[in-house]
Amino acid sequence: MKAFKLDNEPKLTTGFTTPEHYFENFSAKVLLQLPKEETKVIGLFQHKKRIFMAVAAVLILALMIPVYLRYSSQSPELDDVTIENYLTSSQQDMSQIDLISEIERESSTLKMTSDLEDETVEDILVTNSNLEHLILE
Amino acid sequence: MQDEQEFIQQLLNPKTQNQAFEKLLQEYQKPLYNHIRNIVLNHDDADDVLQNTFIKVFRYLKNFKGDSKLFSWMYRISTNEALTFLNQKAQKKGVSSQELQTKTIDNLKADVYFEGDEIQIQLQKAIAILPEKQQLVFKMKYFEELKYEEISEILGTTVGGLKASYHHAVKKIETFITSL
Numbered sequence: 001m002k003a004f005k006l007d008n009e010p011k012l013t014t015g016f017t018t019p020e021h022y023f024e025n026f027s028a029k030v031l032l033q034l035p036k037e038e039t040k041v042i043g044l045f046q047h048k049k050r051i052f053m054a055v056a057a058v059l060i061l062a063l064m065i066p067v068y069l070r071y072s073s074q075s076p077e078l079d080d081v082t083i084e085n086y087l088t089s090s091q092q093d094m095s096q097i098d099l100i101s102e103i104e105r106e107s108s109t110l111k112m113t114s115d116l117e118d119e120t121v122e123d124i125l126v127t128n129s130n131l132e133h134l135i136l137e
Numbered sequence: 138m139q140d141e142q143e144f145i146q147q148l149l150n151p152k153t154q155n156q157a158f159e160k161l162l163q164e165y166q167k168p169l170y171n172h173i174r175n176i177v178l179n180h181d182d183a184d185d186v187l188q189n190t191f192i193k194v195f196r197y198l199k200n201f202k203g204d205s206k207l208f209s210w211m212y213r214i215s216t217n218e219a220l221t222f223l224n225q226k227a228q229k230k231g232v233s234s235q236e237l238q239t240k241t242i243d244n245l246k247a248d249v250y251f252e253g254d255e256i257q258i259q260l261q262k263a264i265a266i267l268p269e270k271q272q273l274v275f276k277m278k279y280f281e282e283l284k285y286e287e288i289s290e291i292l293g294t295t296v297g298g299l300k301a302s303y304h305h306a307v308k309k310i311e312t313f314i315t316s317l
Contacts, residue, residue, distance in 0.1 A: 004314040015253020027162040030191045
């Protein structure tokens with residue numbers, strides 16, 4: 001058998017072929033597929049994010065005001081006007097005599113926490129100019 | 138090609154990019170097609186890989202540092218793309234890369250884009266038994282007629298190593314064809 005020698009043989013080609021006009025059309029085909037340079041898109045919201053956030057915060061606060069007021073008016077603490085009205089209306093049902101008797105009853109229940117010395121009592125009686133007027137009343 | 142650095146600048150400049158890239162395509166589409174076709178063997182596959190190669194070249198051109206020539210950089214991309222394509226195709230079919238290659242060679246006679254004779258089919262069969270690196274070296278040297286220095290820059294192997302690979306490849310091919 002004759003030994004096959006590449007150098008002794010005529011140069012062999014691959015035998016591969018391409019479709020007609022393949023290379024003529026190839027460039028256009030590739031150029032169409034090239035990635036286009038993308039324009040950087042900055043969203044409107046992203047661009048003015050801080051402004052939007054500030055506006056949102058103000059809106060939330062504004063919406064919270066009526067809710068706050070509603071709850072604060074239902075507070076269990078009585079305001080000054082309510083107390084004054086109560087006192088005025090309750091006093092109308094109470095005569096002066098009732099009021100005095102009530103005070104005396106309250107006073108009788110008081111206990112002396114310390115004994116006053118006689119000299120101290122005397123000093124008070126001497127120095128108090130309105131005392132006589134009060135006794136007469 | 139004109140001064141390479143100047144040409145690369147044209148490729149990177151948005152104003153001159155399209156025109157420069159068209160020039161690049163015209164210059165390299167045939168040699169790169171042949172290189173890819175020699176690896177994948179089938180025209181449709183070679184067409185897919187070639188398109189992917191040019192799209193990758195366009196996309197990564199801004200990362201090209203000029204450490205090597207544009208020519209060898211593009212050849213490296215196309216080689217990697219072709220080998221990756223072959224491995225993925227073999228994996229999908231559940232066969233080895235060599236089995237896929239053998240099957241493709243068996244179908245060459247029916248391939249409308251193959252005009253070779255019996256000896257060319259025998260040569261392809263002989264190449265298919267070689268290790269991957271020897272296959273690449275043989276195809277680039279014998280079919281594509283690249284210089285050892287060019288192959289060295291593309292494959293990152295010394296010229297001495299390439300010569301040894303080519304020599305071993307030729308011996309194996311001759312033995313295989315003689316034995317038929």
